[in-house]
Amino acid sequence: MKAFDHYAHYDTARLNAVPFTTLASHYSTVVKRGSAQFTLCPWHDDKHPSLALYNDGANRRSHCHCFACGKTASPIDFVMQHEGCSFQQACDIIGRLFGIWGDAPAPSPVRRVQLVEPSVAKEPTYIPMDYVEQHLSVDNSFCQGLRHLFDFALVQHLAEEYRLGCLDTGVHPDSVLFPNIDLQGRVRNVKVQHYGTDPASPNFLKSDKRHCFWIGKQLVKQGLLPADAEFDNECLFGEHLLPRYPMTPVILVESPKNALVGAAAFPQFLWVATGNKGMLKRNVLSTLRGRTVLVYPDRDAIEEWEEKLCHMQDIASFRVSHLCEQVAPADQPKYDIADFIISHQLA
Ligand SMILES: [Zn+2]
Known part of the structure; x- marks a missing residue:
C-alpha cells in the first residue's frame, strides 16, 4: 500500500479489517448460503448475490470474492466501487461507520455518513x-x-x-x-x-x-x-438445453450458426454459442459450471479465447481446439467450424 502513504492518517490496515458483512449491509441485502454470506457484486451486473464476504479472521484481512466475475477486493475497494469515490473518501466513509480514525483526530462534529441507496439491479x-x-x-x-x-x-x-x-x-x-x-x-x-x-x-x-x-x-x-x-x-445461445442434457459433453462456439451446423453434423454433443466474442465472460460461462467443454473459436479468436479461458478453468474444464487455424485456407482469416463442416458436406 506504498502508493497511499499520503493517506497515512487513516489506519488502512484497520479499515480493511472491518467486518465485511456489516459494511456490505449498508449497501445491499446480505444473504446467508450454507456457511457463507453473500451480497450483490458491484463490479458486474449481478442479479443474484454472487459476492462472498469474508470477515477478518485472526490473521487475515477482510475481503470479498465474486463467484460470477472473479473479482477479489478489500473493504476500501468495495466502498470505492459502490460510491464511485476516491480512496480517501472511501477511507473516510469506513472510518465514520466504524469509528476508526488512526492517528488523526476524529472530525468534529461527526456528520452522519450519506450512503447511496442500495443499488439493486433493475430486472x-x-x-x-x-x-x-x-x-x-x-x-x-x-x-x-x-x-x-x-x-x-x-x-x-x-x-x-x-x-x-x-x-x-x-x-x-x-x-x-x-x-x-x-x-x-x-x-x-x-x-x-x-x-x-x-x-x-x-x-x-x-x-x-x-x-x-x-x-x-x-x-x-x-x-x-x-x-x-x-x-x-448476457446468456448463451442454447443455454436452456443444458439442464435437459446434464451428461452430454458441451461444445462452445461463437455464433448460433456454428452451434446449429455443428449440432447437425455432431449431434452427440450439446452445442452452445456465445453470440459474439465479447460474451466470453465469467458471468455468461458460469452456466457451464462443472461441465466438460470443448471450444471451437473462430480462427481469428483462438488466441484471445485460449488466454481468457485459462483463467476460467475453475468454472469448467475448457479445452480449446486449434482446428480452425489448422484447416483454414490462407485467405480466410475468419474461418469457423461451420465453414469447415459445410465444405465437407458440400464436397
Ligand atoms: Zn462480480
Whole structure:
C-alpha cells in the first residue's frame, strides 16, 4: 500500500479489517448460503448475490470474492466501487461507520455518513415466450439452407430444440429468429438474421450483415414492450438445453450458426454459442459450471479465447481446439467450424 502513504492518517490496515458483512449491509441485502454470506457484486451486473464476504479472521484481512466475475477486493475497494469515490473518501466513509480514525483526530462534529441507496439491479425485460412460439418455423432461410446439407428431419428436430423461428422483416420475408433462452427458460432477446440459401452461390449460408438485429428494441418501437424496457443479452445461445442434457459433453462456439451446423453434423454433443466474442465472460460461462467443454473459436479468436479461458478453468474444464487455424485456407482469416463442416458436406 506504498502508493497511499499520503493517506497515512487513516489506519488502512484497520479499515480493511472491518467486518465485511456489516459494511456490505449498508449497501445491499446480505444473504446467508450454507456457511457463507453473500451480497450483490458491484463490479458486474449481478442479479443474484454472487459476492462472498469474508470477515477478518485472526490473521487475515477482510475481503470479498465474486463467484460470477472473479473479482477479489478489500473493504476500501468495495466502498470505492459502490460510491464511485476516491480512496480517501472511501477511507473516510469506513472510518465514520466504524469509528476508526488512526492517528488523526476524529472530525468534529461527526456528520452522519450519506450512503447511496442500495443499488439493486433493475430486472431486465424478457421477450414473451408467446412471441417465440408464434414464430416457430423451419421456413426460414437458415433452415432452408441447412436442408441442402442435412437430413430434413434432423433440421426440424434442431429447429424445435433451439426454438428457431421465421420472420418477415420487410426486407427479407424469410429471416431466421435465434432466441436467447436462459437456464430459467426466459427469453432474453431474439437475434434476427438472413442467410443465403443457394448452395451454388458464394453467399450460401452466409448472413446478410446489413439486416442482422435484436428484436427487443423493435418490439419496443412497435409498442409491444414498455418504452423503458432494458434487455440483458448476457446468456448463451442454447443455454436452456443444458439442464435437459446434464451428461452430454458441451461444445462452445461463437455464433448460433456454428452451434446449429455443428449440432447437425455432431449431434452427440450439446452445442452452445456465445453470440459474439465479447460474451466470453465469467458471468455468461458460469452456466457451464462443472461441465466438460470443448471450444471451437473462430480462427481469428483462438488466441484471445485460449488466454481468457485459462483463467476460467475453475468454472469448467475448457479445452480449446486449434482446428480452425489448422484447416483454414490462407485467405480466410475468419474461418469457423461451420465453414469447415459445410465444405465437407458440400464436397
Ligand atoms: Zn462480480
